[in-house]
Amino acid sequence: MWRLFNSRSLLVTALSLSASLSSPNTLRSMSSFSSTDTMRSPPAAKKVEHRMEMFGDVRVDNYYWLRDDSRTSPEVLSYLQQENAYTDSVLSGTKQFEDQLFKEIRGRIKEEDISVPYRQGPYYYYTRNLEGKEYLQHCRRLIPNHDMTPCSVHDTMPTGPDDPPEHVILDENIKAQEHGFYSIQAFKVSPNHKLVAYAEDTKGDEIYTVHVIDVEIGAPVGKPLTSVTSDVEWANDDTLVYITMDEILRPDKVWLHKLGTDQSSDICLYHEKDDTFSIDLQKSESQEFLFVGSENKITRFIFFIDASKPEDGLKVLTPHVVGIASWAKHRGNHFFIIRRSEEFFNSELLACPVDDVSVTTPLIPHRERIKIQDTCLFANHLAVYERENGLPKVIAYHLPAVDEPLTSLEDGRAIDFIDPVYTVDPAQSEFNSSILRFSYSSLRTPDSVYDYDMNTGTSVVKKIETVLGGFDASEYVTERKWATASDGTQVPISIVYRKNLVNLDGSDPLLLYGYGSYEVCIDPWFKASRLSLLDRGFIFAIAHIRGGGEMGRQWYENGKYLKKMNTFTDFIACAEYLIEQRYCSKEKLCIEGRSAGGLLMGSVLNMRPDLFKVAFAGVPFVDVLTTMLDPTIPLTTSEWEEWGDPRKEEFYHYMKAYSPVDNIKAKNYPHILVTAGLHDPRVMYSEPAKFVAKLRATKTDNNMLLLKCEFGAGHSSKSGRFEKLQEQAFIYTFILKALDMIPEL
Numbered sequence: 001m002w003r004l005f006n007s008r009s010l011l012v013t014a015l016s017l018s019a020s021l022s023s024p025n026t027l028r029s030m031s032s033f034s035s036t037d038t039m040r041s042p043p044a045a046k047k048v049e050h051r052m053e054m055f056g057d058v059r060v061d062n063y064y065w066l067r068d069d070s071r072t073s074p075e076v077l078s079y080l081q082q083e084n085a086y087t088d089s090v091l092s093g094t095k096q097f098e099d100q101l102f103k104e105i106r107g108r109i110k111e112e113d114i115s116v117p118y119r120q121g122p123y124y125y126y127t128r129n130l131e132g133k134e135y136l137q138h139c140r141r142l143i144p145n146h147d148m149t150p151c152s153v154h155d156t157m158p159t160g161p162d163d164p165p166e167h168v169i170l171d172e173n174i175k176a177q178e179h180g181f182y183s184i185q186a187f188k189v190s191p192n193h194k195l196v197a198y199a200e201d202t203k204g205d206e207i208y209t210v211h212v213i214d215v216e217i218g219a220p221v222g223k224p225l226t227s228v229t230s231d232v233e234w235a236n237d238d239t240l241v242y243i244t245m246d247e248i249l250r251p252d253k254v255w256l257h258k259l260g261t262d263q264s265s266d267i268c269l270y271h272e273k274d275d276t277f278s279i280d281l282q283k284s285e286s287q288e289f290l291f292v293g294s295e296n297k298i299t300r301f302i303f304f305i306d307a308s309k310p311e312d313g314l315k316v317l318t319p320h321v322v323g324i325a326s327w328a329k330h331r332g333n334h335f336f337i338i339r340r341s342e343e344f345f346n347s348e349l350l351a352c353p354v355d356d357v358s359v360t361t362p363l364i365p366h367r368e369r370i371k372i373q374d375t376c377l378f379a380n381h382l383a384v385y386e387r388e389n390g391l392p393k394v395i396a397y398h399l400p401a402v403d404e405p406l407t408s409l410e411d412g413r414a415i416d417f418i419d420p421v422y423t424v425d426p427a428q429s430e431f432n433s434s435i436l437r438f439s440y441s442s443l444r445t446p447d448s449v450y451d452y453d454m455n456t457g458t459s460v461v462k463k464i465e466t467v468l469g470g471f472d473a474s475e476y477v478t479e480r481k482w483a484t485a486s487d488g489t490q491v492p493i494s495i496v497y498r499k500n501l502v503n504l505d506g507s508d509p510l511l512l513y514g515y516g517s518y519e520v521c522i523d524p525w526f527k528a529s530r531l532s533l534l535d536r537g538f539i540f541a542i543a544h545i546r547g548g549g550e551m552g553r554q555w556y557e558n559g560k561y562l563k564k565m566n567t568f569t570d571f572i573a574c575a576e577y578l579i580e581q582r583y584c585s586k587e588k589l590c591i592e593g594r595s596a597g598g599l600l601m602g603s604v605l606n607m608r609p610d611l612f613k614v615a616f617a618g619v620p621f622v623d624v625l626t627t628m629l630d631p632t633i634p635l636t637t638s639e640w641e642e643w644g645d646p647r648k649e650e651f652y653h654y655m656k657a658y659s660p661v662d663n664i665k666a667k668n669y670p671h672i673l674v675t676a677g678l679h680d681p682r683v684m685y686s687e688p689a690k691f692v693a694k695l696r697a698t699k700t701d702n703n704m705l706l707l708k709c710e711f712g713a714g715h716s717s718k719s720g721r722f723e724k725l726q727e728q729a730f731i732y733t734f735i736l737k738a739l740d741m742i743p744e745l
Contacts (some may be wrong), residue, residue, distance in 0.1 A: 044696070045697075050064035057653070059656075066686045066693070076686075080678070094733050108468050108531065112129060114128045118437070125139070135721070137171045141158075142164035152435065153452070154460065172184060181204045181712050184199065189215070191237050191287065199230040204719070206715070208229060212240070225242055225263050226263065231281040232281070233282070238259045241281060241305065243255070248636070250275060251278045252273075252278070254270040277294045280292070284329055285331075286331055286377075286379075288330055290304065290305040292304075296641045299323060301320040301324075318337065326338065326339045334354060337351070345557070346369075346372065346554075347553070350363060351363055361407060371552040378399075381396060381397065392422070394436075398455075413454070415438075419524075421479075422442040423525050435453060437452075438452065441525050442525075444476035448461055467531075469531075476496055477497055479496075486569050491543065491544065492551070501536075501537045506584060506588075509590065510588060510589055514601075515594075516546065517560075529728045545571050546563075560643070564643065565654075567603075568604050575608075590612070590613060590739070592615070605669060605670065609669045613738065614671045615670050615673070616672075617672065620691065625655050626659075627684075627687070628644075666699070672704070673731065674708070676709040677709070678711045685709060704734075
């Protein structure tokens with residue numbers, strides 16, 4: 001399935017890393033400072049004046065020296081070590097509580113578990129977690145009499161002693177043993193089910209190596225493909241298509257690789273030379289075509305490749321027209337195309353014949369209040385994921401036979417959901433079946449996988465995430481409220497709390513989360529670790545602010561470029577609403593955002609530091625102007641379509657007005673925790689480091705200001721599932737300490 005409006009969570013800013021920094025021994029030595037190695041006084045980064053002048057405006061960055069592209073500068077690493085040591089010393093008195101909190105959070109998860117198996121050819125494929133292990137096993141089982149058993153909502157994988165045995169294709173735990181960081185972002189089975197290609201990242205820099213292995217014996221097949229993205233697909237049983245990046249990590253070339261040949265002899269199918277565009281790759285659900293998309297934030301055009309004849313190269317499906325963006329699928333004699341333009345901003349759905357792509361037939365017209373978010377295409381059905389009034393919807397349509405004319409869609413059937421606010425996403429479905437699989441959750445409903453029969457309307461739950469420790473969803477309340485922004489716009493807020501622990505009189509602590517960029521929809525999702533706050537009387541809320549995509553394409557357009565300030569004022573309006581409605585008070589209001597949400601944190605802290613008690617900014621994009629003025633930084637050029645090009649005077653002054661590093665003032669700020677990843681390829685570690693250094697030298701309060709830099713991780717922090725839970729316990733401990741809510745142990 002395709003992902004519409006596929007934007008990066010934030011600009012890529014990492015370069016190639018030194019091999020010495022990736023070894024576990026080196027990483028351990030870098031983070032070996034303990035609380036006894038340093039005094040409680042915070043480190044003071046040295047000031048080295050760096051003047052930047054543009055349009056008659058002079059900016060002085062005294063901490064520019066912290067940027068080291070190689071990440072090997074002893075002076076920079078020493079400073080980051082000092083910050084980590086200071087953080088450890090400040091929180092040393094809460095370490096016992098943090099450890100207990102980690103045990104509590106870990107105690108809620110079912111450590112040994114498997115995903116819902118999905119059918120692919122003659123096999124069930126699934127992943128397995130083992131007790132005590134950080135990473136996944138990738139497994140499969142043969143389907144008995146698979147040609148005689150059509151897919152059904154009542155399908156279950158046979159696991160009896162007389163049924164085909166489980167086969168472990170790949171155990172990530174074994175692969176991860178020699179690495180401080182380990183992540184697999186693609187796991188693709190060949191059409192004949194004999195081979196697997198998987199994309200592996202062992203540094204956190206999102207520069208992948210693709211390995212091909214024999215499924216039965218696990219042996220490598222040929223040499224791995226190096227320095228590639230995680231976009232890799234099988235064209236046929238012995239041919240891969242993949243993407244590489246240029247020197248600023250922009251995906252720019254599509255390659256054809258024949259198994260058994262050297263990567264140096266691969267054929268380049270397409271080179272995108274416009275440095276504001278990036279390319280991506282998907283395979284159709286029908287498995288007959290591959291689609292190569294080239295896009296920036298407002299334009300997207302598509303090529304297609306016949307998977308049976310990849311050597312024939314790319315053919316144009318939708319042309320490059322500025323302001324028109326399209327995504328494609330395939331079924332039978334037709335391509336299905338979602339197309340967005342300035343006129344049709346919430347998108348329309350079209351069909352065109354495979355043998356004449358210039359002829360299009362409208363299937364779903366543009367609607368001003370309903371946004372087409374995604375689709376799943378089947379041999380006889382179409383499922384459309386939409387958004388209306390901030391909530392996702394799923395509509396299932398029956399399609400005419402492949403050999404019949406495709407002129408319109410019959411009335412679709414909507415799937416009903418039970419919570420007032422929720423999230424629903426496509427899951428792996430079988431193309432030749434009538435069964436739509438989707439995942440569902442809400443702020444009080446654990447992640448659930450459903451199979452929905454599009455012929456009968458029957459829906460069957462296949463799996464609900466197990467939450468240990470006596471969890472009862474009925475004990476929690478979810479709500480949807482609306483705050484009024486400064487310009488009168490109504491901004492939705494999703495809220496959850498434990499009904500018997502919350503007073504709703506202003507005395508309760510509240511954690512408000514926000515993002516608001518790239519048209520990303522932050523739908524209300526379940527998180528078991530969040531129960532550790534809710535069960536301590538917290539309220540959790542999500543501000544669905546402009547710049548995101550929750551309310552349609554225009555919602556995004558009204559929170560970018562020269563309207564970006566709406567993102568920040570919307571968040572402030574949501575915070576003020578929650579206080580006015582007595583969900584909390586200023587003394588109990590905590591805020592959280594990561595990446596572009598970290599930009600949100602930095603901006604609102606500068607604008608209204610009096611409004612918040614505690615803030616967590618994860619890997620925050622806070623040096624907006626300096627970063628966006630440097631086209632040598634990875635993907636800056638493509639990000640101009642999101643933030644604007646500050647080489648133009650109007651954008652320069654507007655971006656300077658909200659760039660967090662440029663707007664720190666001598667005033668009181670809340671308690672603040674900031675995190676960074678040394679190998680982060682999206683937000684260079686130096687941005688949060690500079691923000692903390694300048695803030696510490698400027699602010700007038702004595703509140704906590706802590707920086708935690710992970711030396712063996714990238715944008716998503718550590719890679720192991722328990723390591724991530726440990727980080728969550730660390731963040732919650734900081735918040736509880738700032739609120740003076742940690743009990744004596």
